[in-house]
Amino acid sequence: MVNEAIPVAEGEVKYKDNVVLSIVNLATQEINGIAGISRNAISPAKRMFNKKYHKGVVLEFVEGGVYVDVYVRIKFGYSVRDVAFRVQENIKSSIESMTDFKVQEVNVHCTEVVFSNDEEVV
Numbered sequence: 001m002v003n004e005a006i007p008v009a010e011g012e013v014k015y016k017d018n019v020v021l022s023i024v025n026l027a028t029q030e031i032n033g034i035a036g037i038s039r040n041a042i043s044p045a046k047r048m049f050n051k052k053y054h055k056g057v058v059l060e061f062v063e064g065g066v067y068v069d070v071y072v073r074i075k076f077g078y079s080v081r082d083v084a085f086r087v088q089e090n091i092k093s094s095i096e097s098m099t100d101f102k103v104q105e106v107n108v109h110c111t112e113v114v115f116s117n118d119e120e121v122v
Contacts, residue, residue, distance in 0.1 A: 015099055017059060020066060024057050027094040028070055031086045033078030035114035038071040065102040066095065073112040084108040 028037055037056035058069035068091055074083050088106040095103050 013100065015101070020059055020095060020099065020101070021055075021057055023094050023098055024059070024068060024070060024091055027090040028072060028087055031083060031090055033075050033083035034087065035073040035075045035112075038073050038109075038111040061101075062104065064100075065104045067105045067107075068095075068103065069107045069109065071109045071111050073114050074110050076113050076115045080110050080113075084110065 025037060028034055039056045056071045060067040070087065070091065072084075072087065074080055087108050091106045092103040095101055
């Protein structure tokens, strides 16, 4: 799916959903304390009917902007509040610096605390 066209001097720029999804995934993984994005954060039934849900990330595009929900797994020993704040800031700055979208809101949902490095990151 291609989102709204952004007018430029001699044409327009269009972004596919997967471009913004990639930015969100990378911006989340850059933060210390993140064990991974929780790809099974919501039930299979809800995933099947929620067209905006993509592997632990929900994007909602509005005119010129985007709302982001990201479901994360946090490593034990890190402050959930601090990690979530850093994820919010990094997602916002990454999207706004790499695209023409204005980030309206970033919601971080902690779905799990990972207690050891041996646990598989999903």
